[in-house]
Amino acid sequence: xxxxxxxxxxxxxxxxxxxxxxxxxxxxxxxxxxxxxxxxxxxxxxxxxxxxxxxxxxxxxxxxxxxxxxxxxxxxxxxxxxxxxxxxxxxxxxxxxxxxxxxxxxxxxxxxxxxxxxxxxxxxxxxxxxxxxxxxxxxxxxxxxxxxxxxxxxxxxxxxxxxxxxxxxxxxxxxxxxxxxxxxxxxxxxxxxxxxxxxxxxxxxxxxxxxxxxxxxxxxxxxxxxxxxxxxxxxxxxxxxxxxxxxxxxxxxxxxxxxxxxxxxxxxx
Amino acid sequence: xxxxxxxxxxxxxxxxxxxxxxxxxxxxxxxxxxxxxxxxxxxxxxxxxxxxxxxxxxxxxxxxxxxxxxxxxxxxxxxxxxxxxxxxxxxxxxxxxxxxxxxxxxxxxxxxxxxxxxxxxxxxxxxxxxxxxxxxxxxxxxxxxxxxxxxxxxxxxxxxxxxxxxxxxxxxxxxxxxxxxxxxxxxxxxxxxxxxxxxxxxxxxxxxxxxxxxxxxxxxxxxxxxxxxxxxxxxxxxxxxxxxxxxxxxxxxxxxxxxxxxxxxxxxx
Numbered sequence: 001x002x003x004x005x006x007x008x009x010x011x012x013x014x015x016x017x018x019x020x021x022x023x024x025x026x027x028x029x030x031x032x033x034x035x036x037x038x039x040x041x042x043x044x045x046x047x048x049x050x051x052x053x054x055x056x057x058x059x060x061x062x063x064x065x066x067x068x069x070x071x072x073x074x075x076x077x078x079x080x081x082x083x084x085x086x087x088x089x090x091x092x093x094x095x096x097x098x099x100x101x102x103x104x105x106x107x108x109x110x111x112x113x114x115x116x117x118x119x120x121x122x123x124x125x126x127x128x129x130x131x132x133x134x135x136x137x138x139x140x141x142x143x144x145x146x147x148x149x150x151x152x153x154x155x156x157x158x159x160x161x162x163x164x165x166x167x168x169x170x171x172x173x174x175x176x177x178x179x180x181x182x183x184x185x186x187x188x189x190x191x192x193x194x195x196x197x198x199x200x201x202x203x204x205x206x207x208x209x210x211x212x213x214x215x216x217x218x219x220x221x222x223x224x225x226x227x228x229x230x231x232x233x234x235x236x237x238x239x240x241x242x243x244x245x246x247x248x249x250x251x252x253x254x255x256x257x258x259x260x261x262x263x264x265x266x267x268x269x
Numbered sequence: 270x271x272x273x274x275x276x277x278x279x280x281x282x283x284x285x286x287x288x289x290x291x292x293x294x295x296x297x298x299x300x301x302x303x304x305x306x307x308x309x310x311x312x313x314x315x316x317x318x319x320x321x322x323x324x325x326x327x328x329x330x331x332x333x334x335x336x337x338x339x340x341x342x343x344x345x346x347x348x349x350x351x352x353x354x355x356x357x358x359x360x361x362x363x364x365x366x367x368x369x370x371x372x373x374x375x376x377x378x379x380x381x382x383x384x385x386x387x388x389x390x391x392x393x394x395x396x397x398x399x400x401x402x403x404x405x406x407x408x409x410x411x412x413x414x415x416x417x418x419x420x421x422x423x424x425x426x427x428x429x430x431x432x433x434x435x436x437x438x439x440x441x442x443x444x445x446x447x448x449x450x451x452x453x454x455x456x457x458x459x460x461x462x463x464x465x466x467x468x469x470x471x472x473x474x475x476x477x478x479x480x481x482x483x484x485x486x487x488x489x490x491x492x493x494x495x496x497x498x499x500x501x502x503x504x505x506x507x508x509x510x511x512x513x514x515x516x517x518x519x520x521x522x523x524x525x526x527x528x529x530x531x532x533x534x535x536x537x538x
Binding site for chain 1: 329330332334336337351352354357359361371372375377379381383384385386387388389390391392433434435467468476477479481483484485502503504505506507508509510512514516524527529531533536
């Protein structure tokens with residue numbers, strides 16, 4: 001008897017059609033307001049390389065460019081190992097849907113085999129009360145994917161614009177799921193758009209997302225991570241675009257991933 | 270009479286061979302120890318999209334993946350506009366050299382037309398003494414490209430390993446050249462590898478570099494920037510790889526670009 005797939009694994013599941021060509025489907029459970037949750041789309045693109053028979057090592061970096069709208073329904077992902085050396089591998093991926101003249105998303109990834117060596121974390125882990133003392137954000141029913149994450153903040157989120165875009169929270173899959181590189185990608189995109197914290201709710205769209213990974217798969221298997229600490233902020237809001245920088249930490253203070261994205265926002269000024 | 274090209278413009282110059290296919294050449298002036306300065310290679314890849322007749326707007330984001338060694342000599346860059354919408358455009362680029370079975374570098378870029386809107390910089394500009402009170406790093410003759418930049422620090426750089434990888438400096442082209450998106454790309458990669466500041470000099474190679482741009486070309490033309498403040502740090506050193514995050518500011522406190530990269534380093538431990 002096998003246990004049923006976690007909804008996240010269902011959402012990003014790919015079926016091989018040919019070497020490097022995979023069929024998938026958007027997920028109701030990980031649906032955003034008018035398109036799939038970008039973190040699930042990004043994880044699907046990473047999954048195509050993880051799935052590929054020529055894959056070498058673990059993800060070291062991923063960039064996903066959201067080039068056009070993803071529609072509800074079937075999708076095809078093409079993954080190509082562009083160049084492979086002894087210990088690194090460079091990938092190019094594209095996500096296409098029927099009837100589209102151009103990809104809805106493109107991506108590149110670097111995979112690597114790490115050798116044990118010197119380790120040091122220079123960044124300071126943000127301080128946050130223990131998860132048990134924090135308050136789970138009430139997921140808005142109009143954004144289905146937010147019900148798939150327990151985001152726990154020091155106090156109930158007011159969604160009132162303030163003078164900083166920085167926020168930190170505990171992040172867990174619902175139901176719980178041990179973290180791997182796929183879900184780590186999704187965690188990197190789970191934060192409320194930073195513009196909401198400064199100007200209130202406006203239409204937004206992430207146009208590009210990059211992630212650097214600081215852990216390998218064996219370490220995540222050896223010590224399962226069921227809850228992570230996320231911290232996000234914007235550096236600049238400028239003429240309809242803003243950036244977002246974020247970090248994902250284990251509760252024990254290990255920095256798993258650092259991520260940057262550029263977000264379009266509607267600007268009425 | 271036209272003035273001669275700045276050495277940087279010579280280094281990244283491309284000649285159109287066909288739409289989206291460009292011929293270039295590595296530069297002695299921007300040579301690193303055993304390969305071209307990665308910032309010049311990255312700028313060459315951006316240049317291919319800037320050069321393209323279908324180009325829309327200004328660079329918003331760039332990711333460059335250094336997939337294999339670039340040799341001294343001729344190179345070809347292919348630039349493809351993957352998808353264009355009303356105000357954004359997604360690009361894929363590849364750099365190839367004769368005899369190579371696979372690209373030496375791949376890249377993606379997002380271009381956008383910005384509309385005037387709300388502006389705010391949340392990050393704090395690092396404090397650094399005025400450039401006149403700082404000391405220019407003596408460029409090591411074995412790294413030719415460093416003679417093409419005046420990097421000015423509060424005190425002469427000792428290159429002794431310490432307990433932080435963070436450093437800030439003034440950056441100028443030699444000879445002076447007003448900043449544009451091309452040279453901004455190069456500035457993002459001009460920092461000494463962060464591992465040198467922690468462990469001393471070891472072999473390194475940037476494997477991937479991403480940049481988010483927070484300014485458009487018109488603004489850089491309107492108010493020429495001849496000197497920038499750069500600040501860089503690593504978050505994590507882990508099993509043969511470390512990251513680097515950096516920011517490029519104008520002296521007046523405008524944040525022009527944020528960037529992060531993953532760097533392989535030889536690790537004897």
